Amino acid sequence: MVTDESHPGTDSGRPPIDAELVRKTARLARLEIDESEIPQMVEHMEKILDLVADLGIGSGSQSDSFTETEGESTLPVSEWREDVPAxxxxxxxxxxxxxxxxxxxxxxxxxxxxxxxxxxx
Amino acid sequence: MGESAGSGVLPAPESTSLEVMAHLKTGKCTTVELIRHYLKYLDTTGRDLGAAVEILSDSALAAAQESDARRASGKPLGCLEGVPFTAKMNIATREGTTDAASGMLRGFVASEDSTAVARLRAEGAILVGKSNCDEFAMGASNESSHHGVVHNPWDRDRVPGGSSGGAAALAGSFGWAFHLGSDTGGSIRQPAAFCGATGMKPTWGRVSRRGLVAFGSSLDQIGPLTRDARDAQLVLSVMEGRDPLDATSQSFNPSETSSMKRIGLVSEGLTEAIAPEIRQRTVEVVEQLKKMGHEVVEVSLGTLSKANACYQVIATAEASSNLARFDGIHTGQRVESEDLEELYSKSRRQGFGAEVRRRIMLGTFVLSSGYIDAYYGKAQQVRSEIRQEMLSALDTVDSLMMPVSPFAPFRIGERVSDPLALYACDILTVTANLAGVPAVAIPCGFDSEGLPIGLQWMGKHGDDHRLLDLATSLQDQDDSWRGLPPGGSQ
Known part of the structure; x- marks a missing residue:
């Protein structure tokens, strides 16, 4: 579920993407972004996040988001390396x-x- | 037999690496003669295709001389003795640059070989060049490299696929060599399918990732692009196995030793979304498998429809984290500034191309406070479901088969401005990466425009060699994969 209440969600379950969100994300990513590039970035992020909405965004609670599926098999732990100086x-x-x-x-x-x-x- | 060079008779252009080794053993040509001719091919066709971006003539000829000397003196020879190979630009080699096709790493020379390359050289293989790819291996058309686009050898107006587009174009246009690529969401199999080559994505962890420039660490695997599955089998057997310098690497045993008899045809790989000629070819190969004594049953993978969305979240999240190291100070090109934050953001803006910046933005967004549970957390949950479904299906059959790409190679520039159109290339390949299972793609004929069609087979964790055995048995039945594109080998 999208927990940022300043962004009410769209029909697809994704938050609205606007210029301010793009600027904020670019700051977090330490990426300079020109004002002229923002409209296209908004459009692309909207498209990609609409695609991602197929996952059922908003349908799971935070508590179960990181729960492994029951019976998830894990690969065996690799053997330890020899304890000798490298x-x-x-x-x-x-x-x-x-x-x-x-x-x-x-x-x-x-x-x-x-x-x-x-x-x- | 092919043309003469000096006193030697060179192998035919379409020869596989194994055939080249047999040829060298007969003494019909020397390794130096072979390598010299292959270097010339890289410098002409390889460069014309945009596939070969660095040609390592001096070190390759020196290695060829050493190989000839070993052979002449009767010293032990490696199991890839004298065979030329290239490495994708995101795989570290001590000669040439390893810039991941990005301006960010322009001119970077690795101080040592990746484990995969080191193991191949130790068995006598000769590194001859570095191949073009999408920037940081992010792409499906090889149009985002700072070295320029790569052309498909079967139709030079079309893309070779990506991200290992250079490796695939080389493997599809000429024999003798094998080529190392990397596969995060289909980056070996899809270009192999587009260029008429064989491409193998090993089980995650089977081949050490040490020396591979990281994109999505839980998905990335190094693998071979070759003429046929026998070559892939040999190359994989040399590269694979536990590496103390990659804690995620392991030695795997096959789930069984018997051949793969029961094949599951994934019904979601035959929907209206897949090009009719590719569907038709898939059905024909199913008939071929039945004639060979295989049992083919239809299997549904319901999670396939969610796989691409899941992949976009996980791959971009991991990419944004992995690429955070390129800050212009510790790593990467630096744009001077009086302000530290500005130095970071300007260096990263200038160093990364548009597609990489878009993926970093998306990855940063799905990991950001307020959205991480809804996106990254959800995607991890879906990934578990995908993996579970895949493994359950593989409990009922030995292997799952479906096309590699939903469509034929498209024209250069046709999809580059629409990220979703490019991401659609991966819809049938990302599942194997998300589940960590091995998958092999082999050329299975051509469409009515003469463009290659590739199909893929997936197996349980560790079943890599069983898959390659299956691919070999198919290639033994139909040798259409041996043909080279007109003009490709010139």
Missing amino acids: TEDQPGGPRDPKALGSNAPDWRDGAFVTPRVVGGD
Whole structure:
């Protein structure tokens, strides 16, 4: 059931999608969105969420949403790995620090060199 | 036999990887001659199709020389000795870039091979290139790659399917090699069907995902695209099995050792929504199976109608979470800004393409406070129902069969502006991913326009090789899959 009471629901059971909801979702997703892109995003999200309404959105209570179906079989737990020191990150190993550093734009003294942290002093 | 190169006689263009190995064993050509010719094919047809985006000539020829030296000195040979292969752009390889066809990862070079690639190389297979795909493996038409579109080798105005469109176009247009793809909702099987190739999505967990750029982690699997099921069998047997560096990987045993005799035809795969010629071909293959001694019964999967909706919620939710790491600071292209939030949002806006941004938005929405129970929670519940129904059906039959795609390969640009039209490509393939079961797609003839038709068979968890045995027995009866598209092998 849609619990956000500021969005009353549509016939299909989905909440109405508007520009403000798209802006809010884009902020949560850390995605810049141009105002000019919003109408199309509204349209696409409406279409996709109408498709998703086939699941019976709104027909289940929150309490049963995460309940596994009875008899759900689970795959066997994988065996534990051997308790021995890993050597992959030693020189010559597959994760040799030098090999890792070769992919970095700047690498000095065994460490990544990064731009200054933004917003800091 | 094919054309000569130097002193060697090359295998016929449509030869499978197994046939290529037999050819190399006779000494009719060297591995260097074989690889050199395949590199030339990648650089001509492979590039023309938009399928080959990186060609690793130096390292491939060096590996070929080593292989020839091993053979000449009588040293032990691998079970894929000398066979060329490509990896999709979202599978890590220590040569070439692994950018997942996204501007976000432009120029990224992995420091080591994915487990799947490492195991194949250890058996003598030779990595020759990287194949194009949809950005972050999100798509069904290979139109969202920052490397450009891929063309279907059977009709270059049409899409090859996606997301492993490059791998499928290569597998469909020329033999010798095998190609690694990944399948989250059909991304191996659907392009294989569109391009006339064989595509295998293994049981979830059978092949290590270490080194695969994550999209939907509970759905993703690496698998082979090949000429035939025998090649897929061999490639899978090398890649599969527990990997200590992927805690979700496992070694599986088949549910039974006998061949698959009882086949369930999924009735929902033969509705009016499926193109008539595909339905007709499915019925013909059912008759073929009966002639081969199989019992075919109709089986209903009522949850199939909910599978695509369920998939859209779960796959986008997992994608929005997996792709959160691309923040422009720790990972991904950085757009400078004085404000941290702005740096994140600008970097992500610039790095991701439109389809990936749309899926991140949807995934973020279905996971957001106030909506998570109604969408993500509900989808998980439906996923359990889908899995239960699938496993119950597979208690009554050995395998379930249905078409791969509801329609033939469509024209480039025809569906790209309508996300729902693209998502409809997956309606018959996502079920196997949601249930985690193996599924193999094989080419089963052509429609009246000469476009390939693919059918798929699904089995119980761990029944991958039994499925491939079934596919092999069908391919032994009808060798129409051997044909290459006109001009494809030039």
